[in-house]
Amino acid sequence: MFDVAGARTGEPRGHRHDLKKWPVLLSAWCLISIASAMAEASAPLAIVEPTGDLKPAYSKEKEPTAQQLIETWRSSDLSLKNRRVDTERFEIVARRVVPGKISRAFLQFRVLPPQGDAMAFAGARCPGRKRPVEIQVFYQWSDFLGAWVPHNTRGEGDDDLCSNDKLWTSDQIERLVNPPPLPAPPKVSQADVSTPRVGSAERAAILNALRPRYEDLFGRSIVFKVETLRVAAGFAFVVVHPKCPNGAPIEKSKWKKALAGECFQDPLGATHEYWMKKASNGWKIGVKNDMCADDSISDQGDLIGAPPQLAGMDAWPQREFVPDPD
16 A cells, blocks of 8 residues: 565575475574564655755645655645754655545655654654654645645644644545545435424434533533534434523533633534434434534535535535545
């Protein structure tokens, strides 16, 4: 899947061993081969040296090199002082470019100082850190710009390079660069879309499927102000605002404590969107936005095969961006 070094060993033709010594020789050969393969697999693909360019740009090459992908990533961080890396070197761990109707690319690398290894950089930039600064970047080709654009990253923080977030797994990376086909939505009309009435079993079942997310944060006493509830063909699009049982808003102090910080949305009016699918054992959340995010996911029902009519559309537009995998 990735550009990795490989080892191949073998015995020259025509060479014979004493059969009594063969098991010992075979064991030694296997141990040497395994050790060699492990050493090569852990080795970096390459070391990218600094270009000295203080104004890097997005690469316009359809088959970008690791260095061009590094410069593209650097270009997206030019306004962030604590993420600037103008003189550093980069140890490439993995690189992948997948051409197609929407071309995608992936790069994984460790940051090195001008002199020294990855741990020397990590110790100087992130005091107390016990592992290298390792970053993953997912790119897509933009026809509008005629260049590669970084879309999602792992391993760097909002303001610096010292994130402790988990890196994407190989399966998650595969879904980013080579996403599977989206499920086909059922064929429905706008007339098939309905809103379960207040007090109905279906309405209660949908809202009860949302409740654990809020109870984990705010306790068991939660009710919802339903802003939107549309159902069709076993799918639902829901927009809710959580409240206390007496109708009062949840105190800002509870929001701050539950979310360990301030919210992008005003908690007094924060709404959350959900795409849901009905399974044999009840309603399940398919797609949800962040508890504090104010961005809409009304156009993401295609990810679970929901009918576009639930979002007021006759058909889903072509998907260009792959969501960051959980």
